[in-house]
Amino acid sequence: MYHLPQLKKTTQINAIAVMTSGGDSPGMNPAIRSVTRAALNQGVRVFGINRGYSGLIIGDIFELKSRNVTNIVQRGGTILKSDRCEAFKDPVVRHQAAEILKEHGIGGLIVIGGDGSLTGAHLLFHETGIPVIGLPGTIDNDIYGTDDTIGFDTALNTALEAIDKIRDTAISHERIFLVEVMGRNSGHIASQVGVACGAEMIIVPEIDFTLETLSFTLANQRAEGRGSSGIIVVAEGPRPGLTYRLARQLEIDGQTAGVCILGHIQRGGQPTGHDRVLASCLGAAAVTYLLAGETDIMVGIKNSKITAIPLLDIMEQKKPLNPELVQLAQLLHK
Template sequence: MKRIGVFTSGGDAPGMNAAIRAVVRQAHALGLEVIGIRRGYAGMILGEMVPLGVRDVANILQRGGTILLTARSQEFLTEEGRAKAAARLKAAGIGGLVAIGGDGTFRGAMRLTEEQGVPVVGVPGTIDNDLYGTDYTIGFDTAVNTALEAIDRIRDTAASHERVFFIEVMGRDSGFIALDVGLAGGAEVIAVPEEPLDPKAIAEGLLESQRRGKTSSIVVVAEGAYPGGAAGLLAAIKEHVRVEARVTVLGHIQRGGSPTAKDRILASRLGAAAVEALARSTGGVMVGEVEGEVAFTPLKEAVERKKDINRVLLGLSRVLAL
């Protein structure tokens, strides 16, 4: 292999640029050329490619978003589309790919490998932290800190008005963001998809904490924790007790911004490790960090196995939210 491709796909995450930079520079150190593929699988099919030298990735380490852009592709979901993509890669002399993204990205990558014979190594870039085979995904730490900063602001208002706030954070199927943000933000309640929710019990808990003298509370709700998200949960609670509360949906601010130190380091490490893995293997794996060490997991497992939230921390949040 003398030339590899790199692309980002799916939702953008802070640190993707740091990963691209590491891919390019580690490849350079190993004597490999790098081609950047723009707009994910859509651009791959159209042949949107640009050579990336070591100076092309200067000064992007600290930038949010992705310089390679990202897009969805219906065509890539068909075998015909994937064959086109593979033909483009072959024509460009690209012998292997580093795919930076989440589970949708990796499902596509698996097919590209199995069906079209293109070696791919995955780098976990998603704020959701919902991939098996890595303790943290690139972008998660930044998203958590961004949401936390928002909660700190809202708490000023909550405390001044002595109100309850329901704050919805990202996480359709997983509560990683909600748990970390809730614990770090001193939330009274943390609602995650992994645990059954009892609106009546939450209602009683809020009343009970008011009786104990707590004049304002924060409830953190993962978007997938209850039908209708934070607003849905509040409505369900109001069927049981009269609680005055406001809802804020943090939304897309959680995706952007300059990555934290941790995300930059993780992205640097995994981007570099992905190139090394690609250089010496036939791909089909995701590179992750497990207990501080680089680890490889088959893409299939990374996507299909479920990583659980830390139940100990969830329990701790209840003890601390007095």
């Protein structure tokens, strides 16, 4: 259990809004529920914004009552829907969005999403003065300043369940399987999934490599009798098709490899208990911070404690990958 912040209400905010933006992640619904009921219990009205910033700029806003968030804690996805809004990159559009919020009497906005969504929240505050709080909602776990993000644990377990099934075939046929997980610019999913499933090798964007070297290393491991799991975990990387390119290189070097792209199944499904608790705590904390006069921050987790991180820090800094996980996977195959 995380310790919730104990702050006094110092603002006269009578209504807040909540939205989910960018890629959906399991646990967004528990976060919506927590924000809604934490605010209602303090006499603050709550509005939901459909489809993130895309819905905001057209005024797709409705009032949330307690009954609206009943029995959603176990549901994947987001009842508020989500979208990626290119138009919101325009300062003129952001000013229009602020006016729409004011027209509804909304005095603060809570945004649940990844770094792009939180950047939009930061710009909205600095250009219009609308108080904003961010929550880290992304399966990639790549947001600076927080040890964990809403949806990461569920995505990790979803990938593990799939890989455990793939492994049955890999062992039965003594074949290599390249399993691609999400992570264009981040290897957090790949590194943790790789260690947890006992992968022979983990390939992540943060560590430079060549296809030829990887193929050679894998061949040597097998020649030495190491690496019997048959599973190679590959983060998708910034260039589409990496996993297929590696499979072709392995074929050139005389090894046959099957390719499994897990894709969007990692985003779906019921959130784990961990993600439900995390989302519930962060949602309630976001309301506390907002009503205490805090703004332009993200509420995250650091060393198992709820903490506030300036949104500007999230924009300017990248969350590093722990290379020890990749090294651990290699060590356990020596």
